[in-house]
Amino acid sequence: MPIIAAQGLTMRFPRVTALDSLDVSVEAGVVGLVGANGAGKSTLIKILLGLLPPTEGRASVLGLDIAREGAAIRERVGFMPEYDCLPPDVSATEFVVHMARMCGLPPPAARERAADVLRHVGLYEERYRPIGGYSTGMKQKVKLAQALVHDPRLVFLDEPTNGLDPAGRDEMLALIRRIGSEFGISVLVTSHLLGELERVCDHVVIIDGGKLLRSQAVESFTAVSGVLTVEVQDGRDTLGEHLHAQGVAVRPEGRVLVVDIAGEQTYDLIRDGVADLGLHLVRLEQRRHHIEDVFTS
Ligand SMILES: Nc1ncnc2c1ncn2[C@@H]1O[C@H](COP(=O)(O)OP(=O)(O)OP(=O)(O)O)[C@@H](O)[C@H]1O
Numbered sequence: 001m002p003i004i005a006a007q008g009l010t011m012r013f014p015r016v017t018a019l020d021s022l023d024v025s026v027e028a029g030v031v032g033l034v035g036a037n038g039a040g041k042s043t044l045i046k047i048l049l050g051l052l053p054p055t056e057g058r059a060s061v062l063g064l065d066i067a068r069e070g071a072a073i074r075e076r077v078g079f080m081p082e083y084d085c086l087p088p089d090v091s092a093t094e095f096v097v098h099m100a101r102m103c104g105l106p107p108p109a110a111r112e113r114a115a116d117v118l119r120h121v122g123l124y125e126e127r128y129r130p131i132g133g134y135s136t137g138m139k140q141k142v143k144l145a146q147a148l149v150h151d152p153r154l155v156f157l158d159e160p161t162n163g164l165d166p167a168g169r170d171e172m173l174a175l176i177r178r179i180g181s182e183f184g185i186s187v188l189v190t191s192h193l194l195g196e197l198e199r200v201c202d203h204v205v206i207i208d209g210g211k212l213l214r215s216q217a218v219e220s221f222t223a224v225s226g227v228l229t230v231e232v233q234d235g236r237d238t239l240g241e242h243l244h245a246q247g248v249a250v251r252p253e254g255r256v257l258v259v260d261i262a263g264e265q266t267y268d269l270i271r272d273g274v275a276d277l278g279l280h281l282v283r284l285e286q287r288r289h290h291i292e293d294v295f296t297s
Contacts, residue, residue, distance in 0.1 A: 001063050003028050003154055003186050004048060009057035011043050011210070018043040020210040021057065026188075030180035032197030032204040032218075033190045040210040041190040042082060045156045048188075049074055062153060075103075078147035078155040082162065082190075084139060088132030092123055092142045095131060096149055103150035110149075117145040120183075121175060137168035144175065148185070155179065157189040161196060173200050221289065230257045230270055231283040242273045258287070 002025045011019040018040045035041050046052040048061050050070020059066045061073045087095060093114060100110035118127045121141040126134070131142060140160055147155050157176065161169045177200045179185050191197050197204055198218055206213040232239055240257050243250045246269055249260040259266060267284075274281045 002026055002060075004031075004059070004061055004188065006044075006048075006059035007057055009044070009047065009059050010055050011040070011047060011052070012055045018210050019047070019054070019057075022207070022210065022212055024205055024212055024215050026203055026205060026215065028186045029202035030176065030187045030189065030200055032201035033188055033207065034192070034194050034197055034204055035190075035207040036192055039192075039207050041207065042158055043210075044207075045079070045158055045188070045190070049077065049079060049156065075150075076153050078150065078152035078185075080140075080143045080147040080155065080157045080160055082158040084143075086131045086139055086142060089130055091129055092118060092127040092131055092134075092138075092145070095142060096145050099146040100149040105150065113149050113151070114145070117148045118142075120148070120178075121145045122171065136163045137165075137171070140164065140168075140172060141175075144172075148179070148183075152185060154186040154188065157187060159190055159192075161191060161193075169196065176200050225287045225289050226261050227287045228259045228261055228266065228270070229283065229285050229287050230259055230281075231255060232257075232274060233280040233282055235277060235279040238277055239270075239273055239279060242277060243269060246273070256283070261286070 005025040006022050009019050009022040010017070022044070033041050033044065043052065047054050048059060048066060050066045050073050053067065062076055064073045066073065096114040096118060097110045100113050101107065105113060121144050123138065123141050123145065126138060131139065134142070144157070144160065147157070160176065161172050164172060173196060176187060176189055180187050189197065189201070198221070201218050203215070203217050204221070205215045230239070236252060236255065236257055240250050240252055243257070243259065248266060248269055249262070251258050259270065270284060
C-alpha cells in the first residue's frame with residue numbers, strides 16, 4: 001500500500017495555484033519532496049495532514065482519506081514545520097513532554113518517550129535549558145523530537161536543514177536516514193536542494209509550480225555513468241599524458257583524472273599505465289550520476 005497517494009490534487013489560492021492537478025503515489029521509505037521556493041511543498045503537507053481542504057482532487061495518507069480521516073492521519077503522522085513555533089521560556093524536555101501529553105500519552109510514558117527522542121536527536125544536558133537560548137541546529141532538533149514523540153508511522157519534515165551550517169546539515173541528514181533505517185518510520189522530507197536529498201532518500205518527488213515533474217527511485221537517477229574517476233598520488237599529469245598517448249579520452253578534474261570508458265581495455269590501460277610509471281593508485285571507480293545532472297544536462 002502506498003504511504004501517500006494523490007489524484008488530481010489542486011489548491012487554488014486567490015492569486016496563485018499552489019498545486020495543479022497533482023497525481024503522485026509513493027511507497028514506504030525515505031521520500032524527498034523537492035521543489036524551488038513556492039513550488040507547493042508546504043501546501044501539499046498541510047493538505048496531506050488534513051489541515052487544509054484542497055480545491056479539487058483526492059488524497060490518502062497511510063490508506064486514510066484526507067477529507068474524512070484527518071484526525072486519524074494526525075495520530076499516526078508526525079510533523080516538523082518549516083518555521084519556528086517554539087516557546088522560548090520552557091526547556092526542550094518540558095516542551096516535548098507537553099507535546100507527548102497532547103498526543104494522549106500518560107505522564108510517565110510522556111516523560112520516558114521525551115527523554116528517548118531527545119537523546120536520539122542528540123540533545124543531552126542542554127535539554128533542561130530554556131529553548132530561547134538554543135542555536136538554530138538545536139531548535140531544529142527540538143522540532144524533530146516533538147514530531148517523533150508519539151511514535152508515528154510516518155513523519156513530514158518541512159525543510160529540516162534550513163538555516164543550518166554544513167556540519168549541522170550533515171548531522172540532520174544522518175538523523176533523517178536513521179529515522180528511516182533504524183526506527184522504521186517512513187519519512188517525507190522537503191528541500192529545495194536536490195543534492196542533499198539524494199544522500200538520504202530512497203525516492204524523490206520533484207514538483208514545480210504545483211505540477212509533478214518526476215517521481216522516481218533515487219537509484220534510477222544515480223545509475224553508473226560511462227566514465228571512470230582515477231586518482232593517483234603525485235602523478236596526475238604524467239598518467240594523463242601517458243593515457244592520452246595511447247588514445248584514451250582523458251581530462252583532469254581537480255585532483256583526479258576523468259576517463260571515458262571504451263570497453264574493458266580502458267581498465268587495462270590504466271592499470272598498466274600506473275604500474276609502468278611506478279605510481280601509487282589511490283582510487284579507481286566508475287562515476288555515478290547525480291540527480292542534479294538530470295536537470296542541468
Ligand atoms: N494561505 C495562503 N494564501 C495564499 N497563497 C498561499 C497560501 N499558502 C501558500 N500560498 C502560495 O502558494 C504557493 C506555494 O506555497 P508553498 O508554501 O506551498 O511553497 P513551498 O514549496 O513550500 O515553498 P517554501 O519552501 O518557500 O515554503 C506560493 O506561491 C505561496 O505564496
